[in-house]
Amino acid sequence: MKIVVNGEASETAAPTLAALLAELGFAEAIVATALNGSMVRAAKREATPIADGDRIEILAPMQGG
Amino acid sequence: MDAMNVKPGLAPDVLEVYGAQISSRLLLGTAQYPSPAILAEAIRLSGAEIVTVSLRRESGASLAGQSFWKMIQDLGVRVLPNTAGCKTVKEAVTTAEMARELFGTPWVKLEVIGEDDTLQPDVFGLVEAARLLCRDGFEVFPYTTEDLVVAEKLLSAGCEVLMPWGAPIGSGRGLNNPYGLRSLRAHFPRVPLVVDAGIGLPSHAAAAMEMGYDAVLLNTAVAKAGDPARMARAFARALEAGREAFLADPMETRDMAAPSTPVMGRAVLD
Numbered sequence: 001m002k003i004v005v006n007g008e009a010s011e012t013a014a015p016t017l018a019a020l021l022a023e024l025g026f027a028e029a030i031v032a033t034a035l036n037g038s039m040v041r042a043a044k045r046e047a048t049p050i051a052d053g054d055r056i057e058i059l060a061p062m063q064g065g
Numbered sequence: 066m067d068a069m070n071v072k073p074g075l076a077p078d079v080l081e082v083y084g085a086q087i088s089s090r091l092l093l094g095t096a097q098y099p100s101p102a103i104l105a106e107a108i109r110l111s112g113a114e115i116v117t118v119s120l121r122r123e124s125g126a127s128l129a130g131q132s133f134w135k136m137i138q139d140l141g142v143r144v145l146p147n148t149a150g151c152k153t154v155k156e157a158v159t160t161a162e163m164a165r166e167l168f169g170t171p172w173v174k175l176e177v178i179g180e181d182d183t184l185q186p187d188v189f190g191l192v193e194a195a196r197l198l199c200r201d202g203f204e205v206f207p208y209t210t211e212d213l214v215v216a217e218k219l220l221s222a223g224c225e226v227l228m229p230w231g232a233p234i235g236s237g238r239g240l241n242n243p244y245g246l247r248s249l250r251a252h253f254p255r256v257p258l259v260v261d262a263g264i265g266l267p268s269h270a271a272a273a274m275e276m277g278y279d280a281v282l283l284n285t286a287v288a289k290a291g292d293p294a295r296m297a298r299a300f301a302r303a304l305e306a307g308r309e310a311f312l313a314d315p316m317e318t319r320d321m322a323a324p325s326t327p328v329m330g331r332a333v334l335d
Contacts, residue, residue, distance in 0.1 A: 030130070063104070
């Protein structure tokens, strides 16, 4: 299915947000996630299905002022 | 409490924010440094106990965020996550929620930006977002203006600290409205007040402290200096000098000269 990850169009077969993170190499990374503009807590990623057209944000700690 | 902060004959001077006791009056931003090593050295020499951080999209290849976060954790400082760049209440609240999970802290430097040229806060959105976040258990550090009415509304929303701007973010202009900042200080004598943004030089930071501000938050002035670590140390010294000056109760100014050497006993030599 076609999804958008961090603003870039992408294809995935991952059924859940947790599976998508693993597919992208973020399984062990410290990240926060949002699906279609709403936060998805880490504990909920396994139970969060991915659907065609979903927009996913994967955010990490970064420098800031 | 930091033993280094206790000076002979003086009571310890500690800033209390949301129950945390902070010895350093400098809150330092972590962005725009030439390298991670220089950032780490600047944090060390600044003496800062609180550094600001943000949330940005992680890149698949480099995982840059992971190494940054490890470095910050190794330095042993508290983090104050920001909502930089957020323009709506929803964006800011969602970013704060994600930051709370990621960084494991209820602290958030709340920015709701209202104007691109000045990066000044949208104070209406700021108050609304602050109310939502405080109700949800966040400890909000709002980036605001020196407006007294907005300040009152932020306090009513549940904020226990206020962070008025000195000047537009990254401008280095210093304290644009000293009257407004003095007025804010006078109206809220017991609320921790932090000048956030616009500081360019250690003298600006010292001036804020001499006014009675509790702390200063800055980033660009250190990160964009030719020698960031050295500038971080310069700011630490300026803040300490300004704070000591405030506690020492500065003299009143006057328009005309007043001789400091005694007039009595002066010889007549003409």
